[in-house]
Amino acid sequence: MKKLSVFVVLITLFVPRAQASEPGEVIFTRAFADDAYGYYHAQILQRILELTPEFGKAVAVPHPQPMPQARQIIKLQAGEGDVMWSATSNEREQQLLPVRFPLLQGLAGYRVLVINAYKQAQYPTSLTKADLQNLVGVQGNDWPDLTVLRHNGFKVEGAQWSLWFQTMFTAVEKGMVDYFPRNVIEVSNDLERHEAKRIKLEDNFILRYPSYEYFFVSPLKPELVNRLQIGLLRMLNNGELKVLFEKHDNHKKAMLLATDPSRIMIELNNPDLAYKYTNPLWGNDATEMRQLLEEAILKSTQTDN
Template structure:
């Protein structure tokens, strides 16, 4: 069965290579970013470059950051205008309508698992028996242009939207000063945040986890179908040869995220996500590589 799948995928890649070989790729692909720090997005940039390296027959291409860090809404606008080529973000319907989504969840769906960052003196308020209705009555904070703000509000949580700030300084200040009860953070990103804000009296809440369908994709400028197709082909090859799994597992934060998600001591509160009309059955692409490859192949859009 594996050999049949490999033959089918390889045959398709041969066809797409022939039809795509005339694509006029530039030497540089510009990606947007929230922060200027070189540590930001290391995994995503590595995957992006690896996908381009895996499709070298389409041209030798390197990735470079946009010179100006910006909020997610400005990143989207930059891609729409053609000022940049690619961004990575949690998806929603608006982003999928305005940009070209590459529907492989870069974080295996972990972006939908949210753990609270709280003031350590408040841990007793989040005891193991705390029900979801009580959680909903507490005040949380999210980025004002994050899809997660709408998701939490849709599920009845009390959430305030905060403007973008350098490494979320304002959000964590609000937590430390008890201006809000908690800051729900992606389980993959939260340990990095805690390390950066080690000077603050903040801590990881120990007993609860919010979970909803949420997928972080690469998004491509709507004017660049060729790049979208190339990334789909490149990601298929990274799935086939195991390089994508290796890149994911190389990140210490990803291992820590798995330990949070799999912890038997946490109560998981399942929420709905109105921002996307589907649930992927291949989000954990290391376990469902065949389905992930088929999805990428089906999303391939021939150029006009």
């Protein structure tokens, strides 16, 4: 019976449904139809709904049409979807209702450098931030990272996003650019995918700037924000959230990179975000995130009353 119930949950998470929410449904939008995409986020959303029965029985279902983030925002604003997940920004928090809890522990703001396999000697520990700013990097021409890096004085070329699997790593391999900053969550898979290329993970440095991935809720469903906050707090307190996070190998590898004491941390500002957390790494110490959730829930309760 246990295996059957797990199967039913998985089917529920990924079988497309109608666009308009039916009673008891919470529709989440997504960028790709691939069941593996966003599986971690969809699991969390479903478990939140299960852990908050006082709000009514509900199940998470995907919007039938995968779409880019800009379209997801429009769908939520129109009430044709209830929840999405994305990196936050000042603008995004005006467009939709944020659930301010970093689902990826802020790791999306930790960047390591992919470099030519034979050029590690160009990155000694004596290298300064100014030295790195004089090198040339590459990023997607519509990625927020490009804005962040340029704002912080780095020389970065923009490349066509649709071709990034090949062009950016090839540019590093061929010496057309010096490095490609990669999210610590994604870099392990990147290097496996491009193992035939003469590239490697740089050994000594890591860049960090505030970047947090949240659930965002339709402005037409403000009551859902409180439900998600309460569910996240319950998952944080009972340990389920950490277990789900650590089930993914790329998450565990990312945490090791982000907390590696041998790496030199270079702090950057994020011009698109007006705040930052002291310690978003709730897997190691949940004190700050727990307190913020408790305060948000109390505020929501007082507003409702």
